[in-house]
Amino acid sequence: AITEDVLNNRRFPDDFLFGVATASYQVEGAWNEDGKGESIWDRVCHTVPSPITNNDTGDIACDSYHKYKEDVALLADLGVDFYRFSIAWTRILPTGFNNNINQAGLNYYKNLTKELRANGIEPVVTMYHWDLPQSLQDLGGWQNELIVDSYVDYARILFSELGDSVKYWLTFNEAKQVCDGGYGVAQKAPLIESPGIGEYLCAHNLLKAHAGAWRLYDEEFRKDQEGKVGIAIDTSWYEPFSYNSTADIEAAETKQQFSYGWYANPIVHGDYPWVMQAKIAVRSEQEGFGKSRLPEFTQEEIKYIKGTYDFLGLNTYSTSLINATDDPDPSKGWAQDAEVIEWQPDEWEGSSSSWLKVVPWGMRKILRWLKETYNNPRILITENGYSDNGTLADDKRISYYQRYMSSLRDAMELDGVDVMGYCAWSMMDNFEWLAGYSEKFGLYHVDFNSPNRERTPKKSAIWYKRVVETKCVVDDCVDAKL
Ligand code: GBH
DSSP, X not given: OOOOOOOOOBOOOTTOXXXXXXXXXXXXXXXXXXXXXXXXXXXXXXXXXXXXXXGOOSSSTTOHHHHHHHHHHHHHHXXXXXXXXXXXXXXXXXXXXXXXXXXXXXXXXXXXXXXXXXXXXXXXXXXXXXXXXXXXXXXXXXXXXXXHXXXXXXXXXXXXXXXXXXXXXXXXXXXHIIIIIIIISSSSTTOOOOTTXXXXXXXXXXXXXXXXXXXXXXXXXXXXXXXXXXXXXXXXXXXXXXXXXXXXXXXXXXXHHHHHHHHHHHHHTSSSOHHHHHHHHHHHHHTTOSSOSSOOOOHHHHHHHTXXXXXXXXXXXXXXXXXEOSXXXXXXXXXXXXXXXXXXXXXXXXOSSTTOOOOTHHHHHHHHHHHHHTTSXXXXXXXXXXXXXXXXXXXXXXXXXXXXXHHHHHHHHHHOOOEEEEEEEOSBOOOOGGGTTSSBOOSEEEOTTSXXXXXXXXXXXXXXXXXXXXXXXXXXXXXXXX
């Protein structure tokens, strides 16, 4: 078993891409300016009493809507190859529908991509990072199949208006958080709690929307624009508690199929993982449902969704241990349906986020699993990062990045995983969803007490700049003979 971290001193390949990421609601602010419509995160943050730590909101956030030129100047100084940001659907289509296109919103993203290109930075665009138009949520949001067409209409506008300058698209960020968090366990907007039903309905529609957007690009835009369309799926590495237990090994595989596989299996192989279909069918029957709580795709839909990716995105931060169990699990819905116990030992190195334990060897393992499970796909690490309290002397963040990137380098070199690039979360401290501004992930510090939202490079920004420059995470790098 690989459970040790050895710093890799091999240089990353010349064509390997380094970047940093943000998301619209987490950084832009200007929540009601220039014709923008209300999103589900605006609604959640304006709810009284607030469900957000310290009653924080993203109303102003990092004010990137007004400060994008300054942001791009910082990115240029950092030297990154690409910047991953997301587009707010409500800036482009304030009502959610394509009957009313907001030119001011489009201009913001046109200006941002232009500014990036002028500085030699490749835009990598997330088309949906959780800020659904509230008007669409009023109709059921991701639980109403209507949204499939609305999303594809929105995608068409993005491809035709921005496709000249954007060559990398991500249809979704972390579908699992959208669906389980948003419609299962109420941990993300719109904070709906319908475990066991809502998250599966959401995923079903989201997968069709993803496929619709990829097929639209493939049929109508690819020839002229020559870009690539993928999806960012989040998962941890799930390590069997004991390799002497076949049941634990199987349970860990089951958990991963419920996690990355929930979305990747339909997209790569067609249909939900068999273990999800089987477990949810049996449990639904035991619970007295007439049919499985997991919706079924028709044969036509299976074919329509299968193959709709040019690369796979991976957001990964941590690792959990998995035990097989016969006991009922206290979790609900999707998490309970997997019928495993997931936990993290207290003695594992922590961060400012309860779920984020520092386990660098998990990076190599999840990458090898993706290679083996999905026919050696091209992979982009769309997110990886560490939270603390915001100190400028963030040595622990540097250490996290150094060890995780080293483990990633091992996966490429020793296991032959095809990784095209790495994206650090996040470029700067920002609005961390229900945790508000209490958990900081940035390479740049942002002063949220100052109206100017001054950005200051942390020690980690200076360290990352050198990594990007040298393609190397330690001082004494050697060239790999791949
Ligand atoms: C990403 O989510 C998001 O894409 C990004 O917007 C966010 O800022 C960043 O990471 C940092 O959080 O039930 O307590 O175990 C990370 C996704 C969040 C998924 C925490 C697992 C576990 C919650 N992860 N979640 S818990």
